[in-house]
Amino acid sequence: LNKKELSLPAGVFAASLTPLKNDLSIDFDRLISHCRWLLDNGCNGIVVMGTTGEANSFSVKERMEILDALIEAEIPAHKLLAGTGCCSIPDTIELTKHAVSHNVGGVLMLPPFYYKNMSDEGLHAYFKIIIQQINNPDLKIYLYHIPPVSGVPFSHSLIKKLTSDFPETVIGIKDSSGDWQNMKSLCENFPGFKVYAGTEKYLLDILNIGGAGCISATTNLSCRPASKIFNDPYGNEADSIQKKVNALRSIIEKYPMIPALKLVMAEVSGQVEWTNVRPPQTKLKKADSTKLMEDLKSIYFPDEFV
């Protein structure tokens, strides 16, 4: 395999959940099993330590241990997009160097998200220092645009400057704004830039305009049907499958995303530990759990999904 074949694939990605033991430490074995299951069930790649993975609820050391464990378990490194963006330059550099040393397909980088309303110039300077200090052609950065959570958007002028200054390094984006017009505009205005929709709801739409695919929380549950869309976007079934995954997404979105997904994982697997979350996340309440599982049954989940 050459470098190109070992680069991050297009397609359907799950932003993996991070299973926890009852003491809220990382359950590495369950995480490895889950990642294997995702790749065996249609995922082209996996984000580890994204928003869904509760990344910022872990220390730098824990985050490195998670990646070490997955690599040790022979999860293919080039299919991993590792979340490495922190608030500080030293933390982001430490995590990113570590991820690049494992030959991951790419790193998913939040902007520094504590201060709000920072200038494009300041955000550019942040990325420039990181790229220059890492100074490695294997570094492939995907920008993580998730303003509802980070509070710090990537403007198109900033993306323009980053991709112009570092064309071999800043090569893609996960757009979790929820704003289809932004995703469309990114695909149109930045040819060759790999745009992943932050939800599978726009999978067919973004493939139709040259996007790279989707990276989503809910594909932890719907990767199998979502992958059918990616594998045959012009086939007869694509539209009806898209409606099915949208239905699942709409149900999950009625609840807090991370505990809802973990509840469903617990129900489907029979492993109650799956419900563990780190505060400030909280487990789904009993009544919500019951309602959620009933809602999902109404769309024939899990039978028609997993």
Add this chain to the structure above:
Amino acid sequence: LNKKELSLPAGVFAASLTPLKNDLSIDFDRLISHCRWLLDNGCNGIVVMGTTGEANSFSVKERMEILDALIEAEIPAHKLLAGTGCCSIPDTIELTKHAVSHNVGGVLMLPPFYYKNMSDEGLHAYFKIIIQQINNPDLKIYLYHIPPVSGVPFSHSLIKKLTSDFPETVIGIKDSSGDWQNMKSLCENFPGFKVYAGTEKYLLDILNIGGAGCISATTNLSCRPASKIFNDPYGNEADSIQKKVNALRSIIEKYPMIPALKLVMAEVSGQVEWTNVRPPQTKLKKADSTKLMEDLKSIYFPDEFV
């Protein structure tokens, strides 16, 4: 001195700036000198590693080194309020244990600020784990309410529950909401709870209703007059001094706070390295710097301030 006398004082606090060398590493010597200067010029205490100190732009290790350096330099520990609140439980515990081991007057704790719209239950669980795992009667937590930056406010019901469950531990708050009604309501509804206004603009007002004082970015420049207000709030001069410090605050607020304060420090001290900031912060532009210093001259700064 007994424990009581070694507890965090009331009064005027500066949220200290963090001086950086040209390579953006911490300038410990300049920081120590600045903290000594603040205490010699009216500050009753100092916040180290708050928002103004660019706390979240440093690694956990760097943040501990900063506190180590101040203690080593014999800055009185009980006058220090150390910012220790991170997004993750392990980071917050590590920083907090370290600060408590130095016998600081207290720790200033941001809520976990990555996820937004978390429930009071989830935020309470976060603080509960931290308090229980540290398990030390010397731990004195001041909540850091700064919703314009953190995006995660402390509701009064959450404060009620935290102060009820941990009355010896959760003992105060820095209210940087900018919302006087909130500060007033905290003083009225939580007797004995130490409320510091996040700006000296409300120093006289909050002292009048039983507040503990103020903790502010701009008192890096105006601690001398601000301390006169605290020392004689019912004196003839209090109102006119309050107007003077308000005038300084209003001028600084027209610019990005951290680079503006650092620019003024550089101009007053003749030490140009003071202007260094870590991205995403950016230095003040030349034209803004000139304008800012002119504006300050119009209120007789620095002569009537420092």
